[in-house]
Amino acid sequence: MFELLATDPSSSARRGRLTTPHGVIETPIFMPVGTQATVKAVHPQELRSLDAQIILGNTYHLWVRPGTEIIGAAGGLHKFMNWDRPILTDSGGFQVFSLAKLRKLKEEGCYFNNHVDGTPMFLGPETAMEIQATLGSDIAMLFDECTPWPCKHEDARSSMELTLRWARRCRDWIDKHQPQTGGGAQLHFGIVQGSTFEDLRQRCAREMVAMGFSGYAIGGLSVGEPEEDMMRIAEWTCPLLPQNQARYAMGLGTPPQIVELIARGIDMFDCVLPTRLARNGTAYTHDGPMNLRNNKFAKDFRPLSEDTHPLCQGFSRAYIRHLINTQEVLGLRLISLHNLHFYLSLASRARLAIEQGCFAEFRAEVVARYQNRPE
Numbered sequence: 515m516f517e518l519l520a521t522d523p524s525s526s527a528r529r530g531r532l533t534t535p536h537g538v539i540e541t542p543i544f545m546p547v548g549t550q551a552t553v554k555a556v557h558p559q560e561l562r563s564l565d566a567q568i569i570l571g572n573t574y575h576l577w578v579r580p581g582t583e584i585i586g587a588a589g590g591l592h593k594f595m596n597w598d599r600p601i602l603t604d605s606g607g608f609q610v611f612s613l614a615k616l617r618k619l620k621e622e623g624c625y626f627n628n629h630v631d632g633t634p635m636f637l638g639p640e641t642a643m644e645i646q647a648t649l650g651s652d653i654a655m656l657f658d659e660c661t662p663w664p665c666k667h668e669d670a671r672s673s674m675e676l677t678l679r680w681a682r683r684c685r686d687w688i689d690k691h692q693p694q695t696g697g698g699a700q701l702h703f704g705i706v707q708g709s710t711f712e713d714l715r716q717r718c719a720r721e722m723v724a725m726g727f728s729g730y731a732i733g734g735l736s737v738g739e740p741e742e743d744m745m746r747i748a749e750w751t752c753p754l755l756p757q758n759q760a761r762y763a764m765g766l767g768t769p770p771q772i773v774e775l776i777a778r779g780i781d782m783f784d785c786v787l788p789t790r791l792a793r794n795g796t797a798y799t800h801d802g803p804m805n806l807r808n809n810k811f812a813k814d815f816r817p818l819s820e821d822t823h824p825l826c827q828g829f830s831r832a833y834i835r836h837l838i839n840t841q842e843v844l845g846l847r848l849i850s851l852h853n854l855h856f857y858l859s860l861a862s863r864a865r866l867a868i869e870q871g872c873f874a875e876f877r878a879e880v881v882a883r884y885q886n887r888p889e
């Protein structure tokens with residue numbers, strides 16, 4: 515259940531609260547990505563110290579390895595990974611198209627050879643629902659086709675119509691196998707497709723909402739489309755999604771993109787950038803990304819940042835640069851913790867700004883100060 519707690523007079527930003535079987539999520543929220551049952555290099559207790567309220571898992575990856583038999587025998591994904599707060603699992607559609615080999619897309623679903631050992635597999639709407647029921651995630655995403663970008667209107671339409679037919683099959687599966695609602699019941703989010711076409715996005719939103727899910731994601735974003743298209747798609751779609759349900763922009767984004775999407779009515783975000791870029795030495799700051807491998811930090815003994823996680827305090831830029839250059843594990847851990855702190859506190863500052871009626875000033879400050887070029 516999603517409660518709308520406050521709205522911003524200067525934009526479509528909202529302050530909300532989403533209740534799930536493993537806990538309450540305050541929105542707007544950033545969700546650290548934990549694809550293979552771990553947020554890379556970060557301990558669950560560190561995630562709690564970062565105030566991570568919900569993390570992501572992935573159906574495709576966990577089904578391929580270690581497999582649902584093992585995770586089921588462990589009692590589900592929470593027990594398996596020792597994480598007792600909410601988990602959202604993506605349905606696997608995106609990863610099948612971005613990772614698997616020799617894919618054959620059919621009406622019933624997708625046949626492919628998995629990316630690890632080439633074993634032939636099949637993933638369709640009902641299979642994706644069954645896997646996520648076994649994982650026991652708090653929020654399960656419907657099985658959809660992430661429409662590639664760019665594409666022609668007719669291709670976007672047929673892809674979006676396939677996503678709607680698959681959504682119907684997910685709906686029927688849920689009604690048959692998980693009819694209970696509330697309490698410990700798994701939530702299911704629909705995913706709106708339609709590429710960069712307003713008519714398709716609006717038709718998909720209307721038909722997805724008519725099937726009645728617990729929340730809605732905007733899919734088909736962060737696939738290479740220009741930022742202005744990303745923002746326009748959010749503007750077209752959010753007004754057609756229920757005010758009293760959560761909206762989730764999948765795979766997004768940079769700090770300014772997140773703030774601009776909050777302003778357009780998005781409540782939930784996931785992005786690999788804070789953890790992925792940490793592994794190549796890039797730390798986020800309010801003034802933009804800072805690549806610590808750069809020679810100019812060789813004798814820079816200032817702290818990583820004035821605004822960082824307690825576990826990252828006491829380490830200089832020069833020291834962290836040394837760790838990254840020598841592939842020392844502590845280097846990627848420190849920057850991962852710092853970047854997750856940056857993204858999670860950005861969301862927390864947005865929540866406070868909406869509550870205090872100063873979101874417009876917060877938005878202007880974040881966007882003006884952040885320079886997309888690495889320092």
Ligand SMILES: CO[C@@H]1O[C@H](CNc2nc3cc4c(=O)[nH]c(N)nc4cc3[nH]2)[C@@H](O)[C@H]1O
Pocket residue numbers: 604605606607608655656658659660661705732733734735736737764765766786
């Ligand atoms: C730009 O970074 C690359 O791109 C990914 C982020 N971008 C992204 N767009 C997505 C769209 C969808 C979708 O339409 N449907 C479903 N079910 N899941 C999705 C997951 C998505 N993730 C990162 O993984 C990274 O590789």
